[in-house]
Structures are given as structure tokens and as C-alpha cells.
Amino acid sequence: MVQQDPDPRGDFVLEVAGVNKSFAGVHALRDVDFALRPAEVHALIGENGAGKSTLIKVVTGVHRPDSGTVRLDGRPRSFRNPLEAQAAGISTIYQEVNLVPLMSVARNLYLGREPRRFGLVDVARMNREAVEVLGRYGVHVDVTRPLGTLGLGAQQMVALARAVQIDARVVIMDEPTSSLEPREVETLFSVIRGLKEQGIAVVYVSHRLDELYAICDRLTVMRDGAIVHTGAMAELERLRLVSLMLGREMSTVRDKGSTAFDTGRHDRREGQPVLRATDLSVRHRLHGVSLDIHAGEVVGLGGLLGAGRSETAKAIVGALATEGGSVEVEGRALHRRSPAAAIREGVVMLPEDRKSEGVIPHLSVRENISLAALPRLSRAGLVSQAKQDEIVSFFMKRLRIKASGPDQRVGDLSGGNQQKVLLARWLCLNPRVLLLDEPTRGIDVGAKTEVQALIDELAGDGLGVLLISSDLEELIEGSDRVVVLKDGHVVGHLADEEVTEEALLDTLATAAASEEAPLAEPAASEEAPVAEPAAASEPAPVKENR
Secondary structure (H helix, E strand, O other), X not given: OOEOOOOOXXXXXXXXXXXXXXXXXXXXXXXXXXXXXXOOEEEEEXXXXXXXXXXXXXXOOOOOOOEEEEEEXXXXXXXXXXXXXXXXXXXXXXXXXXXXXXXXXXXXXXXXXXXXXXXXXXXXXXXXXXXXXXXXXXXXXXXXXXXXXXXXXXXXXXXXXXXXXXXXXXXXXXXXXXXXXXHHHHHXXXXXXXXXXXXXEEEEEOOOHHHHHHHOOEEEEEEOOEEEEEEEHHHOOHHHHHHHHHOOOHHHHHHHOOOOOOOOOOOOOOOOOOEEEEEEEEOOOEEEEEEEEOOOOEEEEEOOOOOOHHHHHXXXXXXXXXXXXXXXXXXXXXXXXXXXXXXXXXXXXXXXXXXHHOOOOOOEHHHHHHOOOHHHHEEOOEEOHHHHHHHHHHHHHHOOOOOOOOOOEHHXXXXXXXXXXXHHHHHOOOOOEEEEEOOOOOOOHHHXXXXXXXXHHXXXXXXXXXXXXXXXXXXXXXXXXXXEEEOOEEXXXXXXXXXXXXXXXXXXXXXXXXXXXXXXXXXXXXOOOOOOOOOOOEOOOOOOOO
């Protein structure tokens, strides 16, 4: 039975009543009722595939409901597209930045509402105002640069600034902090508090429970396309919240803990490392980074985003050109590094940005999973349909990919299931080394625990795993060793009992303190490094189970 808020006082700025929506016979929304008050921050949460994104798309005019009503300020509305919803006062910030990467930062900020002079775009004024606006959000970049040259965190803040600049009654934020570092998250929270003071309502979608309790007034929990709970945020304990999301008893959730990693260390294989990277250098990004990974162990890459973690993984697989350094797989050097050469040697990478660097949304689940394996499945240029179906069926079952079938478009799946499809693509190649860049970014609690358990299983099968994660609890509980990076330099190594949150933060603090010591003036010929905008990092308490 759905638990409803016992205190319905106050008029609603946005109401959804009895909404149903199906796709190809699959129910995405089932008789959904949702109400949003002015000047409140309302959490909309649930597992991936619970119906949150579909509900947002119905509200903003991307999808038309099969039945039911959407009301804005008490009036029934039926938006034909997101532009109509935006004109009516509903602004949306998506998890995947939905701007134009080839246009300048300033043009993206003012796209469709550029300041004009004598009928022409006043570029100088637009750039000047963009600098001022972004400065209030802690983003200090060259606004004439293409947006796509910025880090994901900076792009997300540009999208946030754009959404807030537009006159809105309702602001919908879909995983707004997935690419932000703590400083940027605090800036976002300040913006949200400012919106509340102006009477603007916020719908906040996030899988990060700490954020929900820090900023949200009420919450609505969805599961399998239906509402299972609505009430005050402060009145719902975390364990109960997770239980509602997963549809499991609280005792089961309590036994599993906050991550799905085993409490013991992995069985590291002794001898020669399965992968060794030595003195990797990338102009202004990496400076002599070295690490090694043995079969059967998980090596974490620690440090704030922007420290060079993703760059290290990309340099290893050849997706980022290096100025120096070497990579060896089981003692054999990779001389001409490229992603294709790395794949042939059994080294594969799951990228952080699954939208632009991972899945192909318009292709089916079958096509996305089997894409990398097609050369192995073909003979005389013809692909064996039977072998393809066998592999796809195996990994859909093993990773519990929720889809109507292998022919469903990947773009129609939830974020968590898209991540699983991407994992399946690389696992079907039987790799030796798996580089995971934010493998649980933007996916729900249930999918997150499944991916974490899978990492343990893969290490147990003898794979070498490199784990990059902004979630300190995940990084520490999932890693056997941690290599700590700061500004593209290795500043520490943690192993065994040293792998704790306190030790990791102490290592970063010590490195920062050494940088603050008085330094000699740099030589005139020395070129200062260009600081890349940092992205997400979310410190979290760590269980003392290791």
C-alpha cells in the first residue's frame, strides 16, 4: 500500500494525477500521482528503471501520457515538447549534459536568448556577462572556448547556470551532482536554497542519499513504475528508504551493508603483473605516473576528479596520446598504443561518460553487447547469428539486464542497465585487465550493488581490475591497493590495512601542504600547467570491516 504524506497543506505548483505510460507493451508508469509545492525541494528517487526519467519526460513534454493529467498552477497542461514546458516555467537539468559541445561556453549559456545590439548578437556583452554569471557558480574558464573542451563538472555547472537563468516556476534536476566535486556540490546547494527563497520548486533526482537528507524537504519513492511512498524526508530513516527502493525487508538490507564488496581481500596472484604502466606523461595532465596490477586484484585510483585518474586509464589503453612512458601486458610491451591494440592484448576500459564514449543509443542491446566481439563471431565476413544470440543471452542473464528483449534500443534503457550493457560488451571478450572509470556513476542502489558484486567476482576469476570511483567508500572497500594522484602526480600508495578513508585524505592533505610551502620562482621558460576544471568527488563514511 502506498504511504502518503499525512500533511497535504499548501497549494501545488505541479501535479501529476493518474498518469500511465507504456512502451511496446511494457508499463513504464502505473497510475502515478505526484505533487510539488512551491518553494520546496522534493526528492524523486528509486532504482534505475523505476520510472523516474519517464515521469520527468511526461511532465516536460518529451512523452505524452497514455492517460492521466499534468497540472501546472492548477491548470491542466499538455506540452508538445520541452520548449513549451520551458516557456511555461518548467526548466530541466539532465544528468548527461544536453548542450552543444562545439559552441562556445557563452553561446551555450545564452543559446536562444542572446543579448542583441542593432539586431545582431552582442558578442562582447554576452561573453562579459557569461564570465560574471559563471563566476557566481565557481566556474572560471575562458567562455570563448568550445564547451566540449571543458571537464564534465564544468559543463554540468554551465547547464545548471543556464537552467536557473531562465525564468522558471519549477526546476527539475536529474542527477545534477554526478560530475561535480564537493566544492561544486556546495555551490549547487547554495543555488537551490536561493531558488527556495524565491518561491521556486525543485524536483531533485539523485542516488546519493547524503545529498537527499542534506537538501530535500519531501520525497517520493518509485518502484516498477509506481509510487510506493511519499512523505517528509527527515521522518524516513536511511535503512527504510533503501528498503523501499529495493522492495526488500529492512533486515536483508541491514545484512548487506552499504556496499556489496566482500569484507575480505581478493586473492592476488603472485609473480609478474598482468599490467604495468611506467612513467606515463601527458602534456599538462600526467607527470610520470606508474602503477601495476596483478591478476586477481583490484587496484584503486584515488584523488579528486581532475587529478588525472581518467587520463591515466585512457593513457594506458591508448585513447590519450602520451609524451613518454611505457605499458606492458604480462611482460610484453605495447609499442604502438591504441584502443584496438589494447583490446587485442586483453586490456579494456569502461569509460566514465557512457553517453558519448560508451553505448550507441540507437542500436539494440544485442548490437551494443556484441559490437566488440563481431570479428570473433564472423567467418568469411559473415556474422554467426547463433553465436551472437548465445553471447547476448548469457550476459543479459548474468548481469540481469532489464530490457523487453535483446532487440530493444539501448537508448530506451535506464542508466544502470546501459552501464551493464557496456560491461557486457567488454566481458564477452574475456579480457585480462578491466579498467573501470566510475562504474557506478549515476546508477541506483540496486544496480550499484550488482556492479560491485560483479567486480569482486571478476577479480576472483583472475582479472586485474583498475577501479576509479568518486565514492570513497566504494573505492576503499573495493580496492586491495590504492594509488593516490594529485594534479597528475602519484603522491602516495596505500596497501592492505593502510587502505582507509583517513589514510587517503591524509595523503592528499600532505601533498597539498607540500605544495603550499614557499617555492622558488619558476624559470622564465617554464610553462605553467593549465588547470582542468575538476569534477565529482563524494566523500562518504567508511565501514570498519577491513
